[in-house]
Amino acid sequence: xxxxxxxxxxxxxxxxxxxxxxxxxxxxxxxxxxxxxxxxxxxxxxxxxxxxxxxxxxxxxxxxxxxxxxxxxxxxxxxxxxxxxxxxxxxxxxxxxxxxxxxxxxxxxxxxxxxxxxxxxxxxxxxxxxxxxxxxxxxxxxxxxxxxxxxxxxxxxxxxxxxxxxxxxxxxxxxxxxxxxxxxxxxxxxxxxxxxxxxxxxxxxxxxxxxxxxxxxxxxxxxxxxxxxxxxxxxxxxxxxxxxxxxxxxxxxxxxxxxxxxxxxxxxxxxxxxxxxxxxxxxxxxxxxxxxxxxxxxxxxxxxxxxxxxxxxxxxxxxxxxxxxxxxxxxxxxxxxxxxxxxxxxxxxxxxxxxxxxxxxxxxxxxxxxxxxxxxxxxxxxxxxxxxxxxxxxxxxxxxxxxxxxxxxxxxxxxxxxxxxxxxxxxxxxxxxxxxxxxxxxxxxxxxxxxxxxxxxxxxxxxxxxxxx
Amino acid sequence: xxxxxxxxxxxxxxxxxxxxxxxxxxxxxxxxxxxxxxxxxxxxxxxxxxxxxxxxxxxxxxxxxxxxxxxxxxxxxxxxxxxxxxxxxxxxxxxxxxxxxxxxxxxxxxxxxxxxxxxxxxxxxxxxxxxxxxxxxxxxxxxxxxxxxxxxxxxxxxxxxxxxxxxxxxxxxxxxxxxxxxxxxxxxxxxxxxxxxxxxxxxxxxxxxxxxxxxxxxxxxxxxxxxxxxxxxxxxxxxxxxxxxxxxxxxxxxxxxxxxxxxxxxxxxxxxxxxxx
Ligand SMILES: Cc1cc2nc3c(=O)[nH]c(=O)nc-3n(C[C@H](O)[C@H](O)[C@H](O)COP(=O)(O)OP(=O)(O)OC[C@H]3O[C@@H](n4cnc5c(N)ncnc54)[C@H](O)[C@@H]3O)c2cc1C
Ligand SMILES: Cc1cc2nc3c(=O)[nH]c(=O)nc-3n(C[C@H](O)[C@H](O)[C@H](O)COP(=O)(O)OP(=O)(O)OC[C@H]3O[C@@H](n4cnc5c(N)ncnc54)[C@H](O)[C@@H]3O)c2cc1C
Ligand code: SF4
Ligand code: SF4
Ligand code: FES
Numbered sequence: 001x002x003x004x005x006x007x008x009x010x011x012x013x014x015x016x017x018x019x020x021x022x023x024x025x026x027x028x029x030x031x032x033x034x035x036x037x038x039x040x041x042x043x044x045x046x047x048x049x050x051x052x053x054x055x056x057x058x059x060x061x062x063x064x065x066x067x068x069x070x071x072x073x074x075x076x077x078x079x080x081x082x083x084x085x086x087x088x089x090x091x092x093x094x095x096x097x098x099x100x101x102x103x104x105x106x107x108x109x110x111x112x113x114x115x116x117x118x119x120x121x122x123x124x125x126x127x128x129x130x131x132x133x134x135x136x137x138x139x140x141x142x143x144x145x146x147x148x149x150x151x152x153x154x155x156x157x158x159x160x161x162x163x164x165x166x167x168x169x170x171x172x173x174x175x176x177x178x179x180x181x182x183x184x185x186x187x188x189x190x191x192x193x194x195x196x197x198x199x200x201x202x203x204x205x206x207x208x209x210x211x212x213x214x215x216x217x218x219x220x221x222x223x224x225x226x227x228x229x230x231x232x233x234x235x236x237x238x239x240x241x242x243x244x245x246x247x248x249x250x251x252x253x254x255x256x257x258x259x260x261x262x263x264x265x266x267x268x269x270x271x272x273x274x275x276x277x278x279x280x281x282x283x284x285x286x287x288x289x290x291x292x293x294x295x296x297x298x299x300x301x302x303x304x305x306x307x308x309x310x311x312x313x314x315x316x317x318x319x320x321x322x323x324x325x326x327x328x329x330x331x332x333x334x335x336x337x338x339x340x341x342x343x344x345x346x347x348x349x350x351x352x353x354x355x356x357x358x359x360x361x362x363x364x365x366x367x368x369x370x371x372x373x374x375x376x377x378x379x380x381x382x383x384x385x386x387x388x389x390x391x392x393x394x395x396x397x398x399x400x401x402x403x404x405x406x407x408x409x410x411x412x413x414x415x416x417x418x419x420x421x422x423x424x425x426x427x428x429x430x431x432x433x434x435x436x437x438x439x440x441x442x443x444x445x446x447x448x449x450x451x452x453x454x455x456x457x458x459x460x461x462x463x464x465x466x467x468x469x
Numbered sequence: 470x471x472x473x474x475x476x477x478x479x480x481x482x483x484x485x486x487x488x489x490x491x492x493x494x495x496x497x498x499x500x501x502x503x504x505x506x507x508x509x510x511x512x513x514x515x516x517x518x519x520x521x522x523x524x525x526x527x528x529x530x531x532x533x534x535x536x537x538x539x540x541x542x543x544x545x546x547x548x549x550x551x552x553x554x555x556x557x558x559x560x561x562x563x564x565x566x567x568x569x570x571x572x573x574x575x576x577x578x579x580x581x582x583x584x585x586x587x588x589x590x591x592x593x594x595x596x597x598x599x600x601x602x603x604x605x606x607x608x609x610x611x612x613x614x615x616x617x618x619x620x621x622x623x624x625x626x627x628x629x630x631x632x633x634x635x636x637x638x639x640x641x642x643x644x645x646x647x648x649x650x651x652x653x654x655x656x657x658x659x660x661x662x663x664x665x666x667x668x669x670x671x672x673x674x675x676x677x678x679x680x681x682x683x684x685x686x687x688x689x690x691x692x693x694x695x696x697x698x699x700x701x702x703x704x705x706x707x708x709x710x711x712x713x714x715x716x717x718x719x720x721x722x723x724x725x726x727x728x729x730x731x732x733x734x735x736x737x738x739x740x741x742x743x744x745x746x
Contacts, residue, residue: 176688178507178514178554215556217688219492242690246702253695254720255728262691270513270685276739279513279539280685328702355724402689404707457481 012114013042024305027190027273031095036076039124041073046116051109054118057106059452062086064103064118065392071121083122084138087160089155089451091130091197092184097448098326107439130200130343140208141168146465148149149174149232151218151405154182155447156238156438158201159454160461161210167462172211172232174218179269182240184447186269187261189299192329195268219408224434234433234461237420238454241439243400247291252347252395256283256357260296260396267303285392287311289360291346292396294444295317298329300394301338312338313388317345317365317378343367343378346385349393359389400442419443427457435461470551471506474528476560480608481679484534484578485544486520492527494519494557500585501563501679501711504529505687507554508546513539516706518582519558520611529555532581532610538736559687560710563677567594568651572644573619574637574665575601580611582679583656588618590654596620600640602657606631620685638664645672655714659723666714678714680705682725697721 015031017023023030034042046068054064063082069080083090097103099119107115129135146169150157153175161171179185181198204213216222218239227235244259246252258266263282264273271279286305290297293316304312314333316323319342323330334340343365350359364384367376403416413421413430420429420436427435437453439445475488482728492503521530535544546552571590575583580601591597599619602607616622623640624632633640638661644650645668652675655665661718662678665724669676682694682705690705696705699716703709 176556177686178556202717215554217556217559220559220688221497242688244690244692246692253697254723255725259692262685262693265685266692271511275732278511278734278737279542281729281736283728283732314744354727355721404689 010041010045012045012117013038013120015117015120016183020337023191024302027306029194030191030332033127034120035125036074036124036128039121042117042122043068043323045109046072047108048058053106053108053114054103057103058086059102059446059448060086060455062103064124064301067125068116068118068121075127076125076128077132077134079125080135082316083125084135087122087448087451088159089201089447090122091126091201092155092193093230093451094119094121094126094447095193096188096326096446098446100327102448122407130197135412136165137208140166143151143170144168144465146170147172147231147233148461148465149227150238151235152176152182152238152240152438152440153180153202153212154238154240154438154450155180155184155234156240156450156454156457158179158205158333160236160238160435160437160458162205162208162457163455164461165205165208165210167458169462169465170209172213174203174216174222175212175214176217178214180212180214182238186265187296187299189264189268189303190273191302192299217404219405224405225439228433233465234435236427236457236461237405237429237434237436237440238438238450239402239405239440241399241401241419241444243402244395245398245400246395247346247397249346251351251357254282254349254351254357255355256387256391257393257395258283258286258350260290260394261399262298263300263394264296264303267307282307283392284308285390287390288392288394289313289315289390290394290396291315292398293322293340294324294396294398295326295329296399297394297396298325298333298338300396302333302336304392304394305336305338309392312388313341314338315341315344315346315360315388317343317361318375319343319367322375327452341388345378345380349387350387356388357393359387360393361385361387399439401440401443417443425456426460427453428460433464470553471546471555472551473546475530476546476548479532479610480603480649482535482544483608484532484581484610485540486530486532487543487546487630488523488528488530489552489555490527490668491529491555491557494555495522495527495529496524498522498529498558499562500565500589502558502560503687503710504531504555504557505559505684506543506552506556507533508539508542509553512542512553514556514685514687515539515543515665516559516681516687518679518710520581520584522585529557532578534578537733538740541737541740556687560706561708563589563711565589565593570598570650571595571652571654572598572600572602572641572650574641574653574655574657575599575615576637576661577603577608578610579657579661579679580615583654584614584618586654586656589616591619595652598644599623600625600637600644602626602637602661604628636664637661638668643667645669645674650674655680659726662714662717663719666717666719670715676714677711678717679710680712680717680722681710682722683728696725
C-alpha cells in the first residue's frame with residue numbers, strides 16, 4: 001500500500017499588530033485584524049474533531065468546529081450565524097476572552113504544537129459581519145406582553161436583554177452611566193476593545209426593540225419596588241463588581257493616587273486621552289507605578305504609557321507564575337516597555353508639601369504555602385524595605401460589590417462578602433421575580449462568564465414568564 | 470435631554486441659576502441631595518446640589534458659581550437649551566429632626582446648597598437662625614429666600630458694604646455665646662467650613678458640613694471623591710456629601726481639590742480661545 005501523502009503542516013497564522021514602539025504612543029487597537037485568506041488558512045488547521053475538546057473549554061459552548069468549517073469554506077456570513085447561536089458578542093469575546101485558559105487551552109492541536117486560533121477566528125467573522133451586514137436578523141418570537149427590566153448594561157445585562165427580546169418579551173435596560181456597555185466601555189481601553197464595537201452591539205439590540213435608559217442609578221433614581229409598580233414582570237440585576245478596593249496603607253489619599261476604576265473611567269469613558277478637546281482631565285504621570293497584575297493592572301500600566309509616561313512599572317506581591325492577567329496582555333505590556341517588579345508590596349505612599357505623591361515604600365516578599373485559592377501566599381521578608389519613586393500610582397488590586405443597590409433593596413440575600421446570592425443554574429435570587437448574574441454574583445470574573453450567567457438567567461426568566469416561579 | 474426652562478444671573482453674573490426639566494429626579498429628590506450634569510458629548514460630569522425642586526412642574530433648580538471651563542460652558546446655555554445628561558438624585562439626604570435651636574451658616578454659593586436644608590429644618594419644627602456671607606454686597610445671593618426659610622437672618626460682608634462688616638464666624642461666635650444651640654450647619658468654601666468647625670468645637674456644638682470633592686460617577690465606583698472623616702476613608706458621593714464637621718480632614722480635602730489646577734487652566738484657555746475665535 002502506498003504511503004498516504006503527508007499533509008503539509010500549516011503554522012498558526014499570526015495576528016498582524018501595530019509595532020510596539022508606535023502603538024505605545026497611540027490609542028488605536030493593537031491587533032489590526034486578519035485578512036480573509038489568513039482566516040481561511042487558519043481555519044484549515046482545525047482537524048474537525050468528532051469529540052471537540054475546545055467546545056468543553058468554552059463557557060458558553062460555542063460550536064467551534066462548526067463555525068470554523070464555514071470559515072474554511074469562505075462562508076463567513078453562515079459562520080457568524082453559527083457563532084451567534086451561543087454567543088451574542090463575538091467581536092468582544094474574540095478580543096478579550098482568556099482563550100489560553102479556555103477554548104484554546106484544550107484544543108487538541110495544542111498537545112503537540114499551537115492550538116487553533118479560535119479567538120482570532122471568532123473576531124474575524126464578527127468584524128466581517130459588522131462591515132458587510134449580510135447575515136439575516138435573528139427571528140423574534142411573537143410578543144408575549146411581558147415586561148422585563150435589566151439593571152446594568154455590561155455583558156451579562158446585554159445578553160439577558162438580547163435573549164429575552166428574541167423570545168418576544170419587552171425589555172428595558174437601566175444603566176447608571178451616561179453610556180451603555182459596563183466595563184467594556186468604562187474599563188477596557190480603546191486600544192484593546194474599540195468602543196465603536198460595543199456601541200454597534202447595543203445599537204443592534206435597540207434595533208431589535210430593546211429600550212435603553214441611561215443615567216438611571218437604580219436604588220437612587222428608581223428602586224426595584226418602584227420598577228415592579230411600573231408593571232415589570234421580572235428584573236435582572238447585572239450591576240457588576242464596581243467598588244474599588246484600596247490598600248489601606250498610609251498616604252493613599254495623596255493627589256496622584258487613583259483607583260484603576262477612576263483612572264480608566266477618566267481615560268476611556270470620559271476620553272481624557274483627548275483632553276482638552278474633551279473636558280475631563282487625568283493626571284499624566286511621567287513615572288507611574290501600578291499595583292496589581294490582573295487585566296485591570298495591565299490596562300492601567302499600558303494606558304499610562306500612552307498618556308506619556310517615560311516609565312511604567314507593575315508592582316505585584318506574588319511571582320510571575322501567579323499573574324492573573326490574560327497571557328496576551330502581559331506579553332503586549334512587556335513588548336511596550338512596561339517593567340515588572342514581582343514579589344514586592346507597598347507599605348506606605350510618600351508625598352510632598354503640595355500633597356502630591358512622590359513615591360512608595362515597600363517590602364520584598366517570598367512565597368509561602370498555598371492558600372484556599374490554591375495560590376501561594378506572599379510573606380514579607382524582614383528588613384527588605386525599599387523605595388520607588390513615582391508621580392502617579394494606580395491601585396488595581398481588585399474590586400468588590402457596590403452596596404448602593406443591594407442596600408436599598410429589602411430581602412435580597414447577600415453572601416458574607418456582599419455579593420448577591422443567586423442559584424448557580426438559574427440565577428434566581430432570594431426575592432421573587434428577581435434574577436442576578438455576572439460579577440455581582442461571582443465577584444470579578446470574565447466577560448464570557450458574565451454572558452453565560454446572563455444566558456442561564458434569560459432561560460429561567462422565560463420559563464417563569466411562561467410557566468410561573 | 471434635559472431642557473433649561475429658566476435662567477437667572479446673580480452676583481454680577483458670577484453665579485447662575487438654572488431651572489431644568491427633570492421630572493423623575495424632581496419627584497424623588499430630598500434636601501441635601503445632588504445631581505451630576507453633563508452639558509454635551511465632550512463635557513465633564515459636574516456635581517451640583519439641588520437648590521430647589523418642583524415635583525409638580527417636574528423641574529429642579531441648580532445654582533452654581535462660574536469657576537472653570539465646565540461651569541463656563543453651563544453659563545453659556547440659554548433658556549430652551551439642554552443638558553445632555555442629568556443623573557440623580559445622588560448622595561444621602563439630610564437627616565431632618567427637631568432638635569431645638571439650629572444655626573445655618575452659608576458662604577458664597579454654599580448658600581444655594583444651604584437653602585433647601587434650612588427650609589426643611591424649619592419645617593420640622595426647629596428654631597432656625599441663618600448667617601450668610603459674601604465678599605461684598607453685590608456677590609450676596611438668595612437673601613430674600615433665606616430670610617423666608619429661617620426665623621432670623623444675619624448678613625455679613627468681608628468689606629463691610631452690607632450687613633455686619635466681617636466674616637460669618639464672627640457673627641456665629643456671638644450667637645453661640647448666647648448658648649442653647651443644638652446644631653450648626655455650615656456650607657461654603659472649604660476654608661470657611663473649617664473655620665466654622667474650629668469655632669463650634671470650642672462650644673461643643675454638633676456641626677454638619679456638606680463636602681464638595683472632585684467627583685466622576687457619584688455612585689461609589691471610582692473613589693475619586695474620597696475624604697478622611699474620623700480617620701477613616703469615606704466616599705463623599707455615597708457616604709455623604711454631609712458629614713460631622715468635627716471629624717473631617719479639611720486640609721486633605723483642600724489639597725485634593727487642587728489636583729487638576731494645571732489641566733483646568735489648559736482647559737479654560739482652550740475654551741476661551743474657541744469662544745473668541
Ligand atoms: C479594566 C478591566 C479589564 C478587564 N479585562 C478583561 C478581559 O480582558 N477579559 C475578560 O474576560 N474580562 C475582563 N474583565 C472583566 C470583565 O470585564 C467583567 O467580568 C465583566 O464586564 C462583568 O460583566 P457584568 O455584566 O457582570 O458587569 P459590568 O461589566 O461591570 O457592568 C455592570 C454595569 O451595571 C451598571 N450599574 C451598576 N450599578 C448600577 C445601578 N445601581 N443602576 C444601574 N446600573 C448600574 C454599571 O454602571 C455597569 O455599566 C476586565 C475588567 C476590567 C475592570
Ligand atoms: C456634591 C457636590 C455638590 C456641589 N454643589 C455645588 C453647588 O450647588 N453650586 C456650586 O457652585 N458648586 C457646587 N459644587 C462644586 C462644583 O461641582 C465645582 O465648582 C465644579 O465642578 C467646577 O467645575 P469647573 O470645570 O467649572 O471648574 P474647574 O476648571 O474644574 O475648577 C476651577 C477651580 O475650582 C476648583 N474645583 C474643582 N472642582 C471642584 C469641586 N468639586 N468643588 C470645589 N471646587 C472645585 C479647582 O480647584 C479650581 O481652582 C458641588 C460639588 C459637589 C461634589
Ligand atoms: S466565547 Fe471565548 S471561550 Fe468561547 S469560543 Fe469564543 S473565545 Fe473561546
Ligand atoms: S479541538 Fe481544536 S482541532 Fe479539534 S475541533 Fe476544536 S479547534 Fe478544531
Ligand atoms: S464620585 Fe466616584 S466614588 Fe464618589
